[in-house]
Amino acid sequence: MQHTGATILRTLLERQGIHTLAGIPGGAILPFYDALHGSRIRHVLTRHEQGAGFVAQGMARVTGRAAVCLATSGPGATNLLTAIADAHLDSVPLVAITGQVSQPLIGTDAFQEVDTYGLTLPITKHNFLVRSIDELLETVPLAFRLAESGRPGPVAIDIPKDVFTACADIVDWPEPGRREATPPCAEAEIDALAALLAGAQRPLLYLGGGVTASGATALVRELAYRIDAPAVTTLNALGTLAADDPLNMGMLGMHGGKGTSLLMREADAIFAIGARFDDRATGKVAEFCPQAAIAHLDIDRAEHGKIRSTTLAIAGDAAEALARLLRRLPAQAKPEWRARAAELRAAHPLRHPPAAEEPLHPVNLIRSLARMLPCDAIVTTDVGQHQMWVAQAYPFDRPHSLLTSGGLGTMGFGLPAAIGAALAAPGRRVVCVSGDGSILMNIQELATLADLGLPVAVLVFNNAHLGLVRQQQELFYGGRYSASRFQSSPDFAAIARGFGLRGVTIDPARDPLGQLDAALAAPGPCLIDIPIRETANVLPMVPPGAANHQTLTEPAIAISHD
Ligand SMILES: Cc1ncc(C[n+]2csc(CCOP(=O)(O)OP(=O)(O)O)c2C)c(N)n1
Numbered sequence: 334m335q336h337t338g339a340t341i342l343r344t345l346l347e348r349q350g351i352h353t354l355a356g357i358p359g360g361a362i363l364p365f366y367d368a369l370h371g372s373r374i375r376h377v378l379t380r381h382e383q384g385a386g387f388v389a390q391g392m393a394r395v396t397g398r399a400a401v402c403l404a405t406s407g408p409g410a411t412n413l414l415t416a417i418a419d420a421h422l423d424s425v426p427l428v429a430i431t432g433q434v435s436q437p438l439i440g441t442d443a444f445q446e447v448d449t450y451g452l453t454l455p456i457t458k459h460n461f462l463v464r465s466i467d468e469l470l471e472t473v474p475l476a477f478r479l480a481e482s483g484r485p486g487p488v489a490i491d492i493p494k495d496v497f498t499a500c501a502d503i504v505d506w507p508e509p510g511r512r513e514a515t516p517p518c519a520e521a522e523i524d525a526l527a528a529l530l531a532g533a534q535r536p537l538l539y540l541g542g543g544v545t546a547s548g549a550t551a552l553v554r555e556l557a558y559r560i561d562a563p564a565v566t567t568l569n570a571l572g573t574l575a576a577d578d579p580l581n582m583g584m585l586g587m588h589g590g591k592g593t594s595l596l597m598r599e600a601d602a603i604f605a606i607g608a609r610f611d612d613r614a615t616g617k618v619a620e621f622c623p624q625a626a627i628a629h630l631d632i633d634r635a636e637h638g639k640i641r642s643t644t645l646a647i648a649g650d651a652a653e654a655l656a657r658l659l660r661r662l663p664a665q666a667k668p669e670w671r672a673r674a675a676e677l678r679a680a681h682p683l684r685h686p687p688a689a690e691e692p693l694h695p696v697n698l699i700r701s702l703a704r705m706l707p708c709d710a711i712v713t714t715d716v717g718q719h720q721m722w723v724a725q726a727y728p729f730d731r732p733h734s735l736l737t738s739g740g741l742g743t744m745g746f747g748l749p750a751a752i753g754a755a756l757a758a759p760g761r762r763v764v765c766v767s768g769d770g771s772i773l774m775n776i777q778e779l780a781t782l783a784d785l786g787l788p789v790a791v792l793v794f795n796n797a798h799l800g801l802v803r804q805q806q807e808l809f810y811g812g813r814y815s816a817s818r819f820q821s822s823p824d825f826a827a828i829a830r831g832f833g834l835r836g837v838t839i840d841p842a843r844d845p846l847g848q849l850d851a852a853l854a855a856p857g858p859c860l861i862d863i864p865i866r867e868t869a870n871v872l873p874m875v876p877p878g879a880a881n882h883q884t885l886t887e888p889a890i891a892i893s894h895d
Pocket residue numbers: 715716717718719720742743744745767768769770771772774794796798799800801802
């Protein structure tokens with residue numbers, strides 16, 4: 334039967350099991366939008382292509398499966414770049430499909446022509462410029478296979494308009510692209526790992542996003558208890574161990590607890606799983622875990638020894654390797670080491686004023702928010718102080734429940750990612766915690782949220798500043814505040830109403846938590862603007878470039894144990 338390139342792409346996506354796409358049409362990709370007319374694939378029309386990229390990321394981060402975003406050539410494609418780069422740094426499986434000018438026009442500075450292939454080359458796992466229908470049939474399944482296999486990541490497919498409009502008879506459709514199993518590591522490597530861990534007196538697990546990507550959460554928990562190893566997590570691995578698990582030492586690095594950093598210095602063996610020794614996590618690398626032998630299990634060989642030399646580096650899938658490790662690793666009780674972890678955690682709690690005194694202190698606010706939400710709620714964040722307060726104070730207890738831009742740190746991530754999460758996880762409550770700076774970077778997606786009516790609540794932690802910038806200027810630039818205070822502040826609740834959503838401004842003087850609870854309890858999407866103290870800082874904080882144990886804390890602030 335005769336097909337156009339556009340109907341072929343639609344069929345390939347349907348066969349791939351794609352139910353939802355996010356994007357914005359335009360000239361070069363219009364033939365594909367024409368083919369979508371009447372398709373069973375749902376198209377979510379965002380208001381900016383970056384929003385489409387993050388909607389797709391929200392879907393992918395919740396499901397672990399590749400999700401798709403679409404844009405036209407030129408400005409449509411360039412608007413997608415930040416979301417693609419973001420997926421690259423956080424290893425999120427994303428397939429970004431862009432229209433391109435027809436092939437005879439490529440290289441002529443045609444209307445809306447930009448070299449999307451060249452631009453996406455350094456920010457994707459792989460990218461394609463498709464030149465024929467035959468290539469399209471090969472490329473689309475391959476793109477999904479590449480995005481999901483090994484270390485997940487973004488794949489870009491640029492399709493010229495004349496490929497969309499070309500016709501061909503298709504007799505045999507290719508099989509959909511699927512995640513390929515990673516080759517198992519050698520027995521000798523598992524033996525060496527078991528020996529290293531069995532010989533350790535003070536072992537510690539350093540867990541990254543690869544644990545979630547591999548579905549290894551339960552195995553990691555079993556391992557921690559098998560050898561009495563406390564665990565630290567990166568931002569993107571929060572929830573791997575429940576926040577209240579006695580072996581969970583919380584997030585490591587720049588905004589991790591002081592007790593966490595001190596325990597890491599005492600460890601004699603660090604087992605890093607699916608983590609990449611990012612500078613925000615390690616602090617000054619030369620002083621990272623100076624006493625420890627380091628074993629590193631990562632699916633991506635390129636990460637081995639990239640930042641920190643290791644005693645043992647194993648390339649493999651975390652779930653597969655851990656299952657084999659657990660079969661031969663005997664249980665080892667280490668009561669003194671566990672007691673030391675408990676002692677350091679108790680000695681260095683998160684400091685914040687008592688809730689009764691300052692209910693809207695961000696730490697108190699986040700703890701109250703968690704009590705108001707169901708335990709399977711999904712939290713997305715933007716980037717800044719509010720993001721770090723969420724990481725420090727929200728009691729995540731499962732993977733895929735915090736969606737945040739870790740590697741790229743992209744302001745504007747939170748709202749569209751929340752929309753994607755709500756699309757991918759129907760029935761689950763989704764909350765986006767944002768700042769008054771970040772929300773403005775993709776606020777147009779409130780219109781998309783209004784279209785869809787999803788149960789997303791956007792909480793704006795409003796401190797009238799680019800808070801994290803203000804904090805750095807206070808702490809490291811002698812209080813010289815430069816371009817971190819907003820001259821004017823929009824009425825966010827009114828803006829939300831303008832988009833057709835419920836908008837609420839919390840009055841701090843009248844039972845603010847009661848107002849928040851009521852706002853969250855009402856059905857449908859909403860935006861809640863919450864004034865917080867302008868000068869509140871996220872502490873602890875390791876000064877950029879310093880070692881993790883040189884973290885700054887705020888001894889003057891009262892400690893509350895609620
Ligand atoms: C797109 C982008 N531009 C600039 C930055 C640098 N940056 C990091 S945090 C921050 C301030 C964020 O302010 P806000 O969203 O109000 O959050 P707050 O820190 O006040 O909680 C800025 C400008 C960034 N991360 N992303």
